[in-house]
Amino acid sequence: MEEQKMQINLTPEIAEGTYANLAIIAHSSSEFVVDFVRTMPGMKQAQVKSRIILTPEHAKRLLFALQDNISKYEQQFGKIEMTGHPAPGSTFPLSFGGGEA
Numbered sequence: 001m002e003e004q005k006m007q008i009n010l011t012p013e014i015a016e017g018t019y020a021n022l023a024i025i026a027h028s029s030s031e032f033v034v035d036f037v038r039t040m041p042g043m044k045q046a047q048v049k050s051r052i053i054l055t056p057e058h059a060k061r062l063l064f065a066l067q068d069n070i071s072k073y074e075q076q077f078g079k080i081e082m083t084g085h086p087a088p089g090s091t092f093p094l095s096f097g098g099g100e101a
Contacts, residue, residue, distance in 0.1 A: 018049045032059040 020036035027033065032054045039046040054062065074080060 020049050022046065027056075027059075031055060 018036065018038075020038050022037040022039050024035040024037060025032065026035075034052045034054070035048045036050040036052070037046045038049050070080065
C-alpha cells in the first residue's frame with residue numbers, strides 16, 4: 001500500500017509568524033483553547049495575537065511533538081534555562097489553571 005502525502009500550503013502572511021511571550025491555556029471536556037499573547041514591559045494590557053482550538057487528542061499530540069522537538073533542540077544547542085520563570089509544572093505563566101473554554 002502506497003503512503004499518500006499531504007501537501008501543506010503556507011501563505012506569506014502566515015510564514016512571517018507572530019511573536020508571543022505568553023500562552024494562556026483553558027479547556028473543556030471537548031477542546032483545549034490556547035491563546036498566544038504578546039506582553040510588553042510596563043503595559044497594563046496585553047493583546048491576544050492568535051487563538052488555537054484543539055481537540056483533546058490533538059492537544060496531547062502537540063504535547064508529545066513539543067517534548068520531542070525540545071529534546072532534539074537541547075541535544076543540538078544545550079539545555080534551555082528557565083531563569084526568572086516558574087518551575088515546570090506550575091500554572092503561571094504558561095497556563096492559567098485550565099478553566100472552562
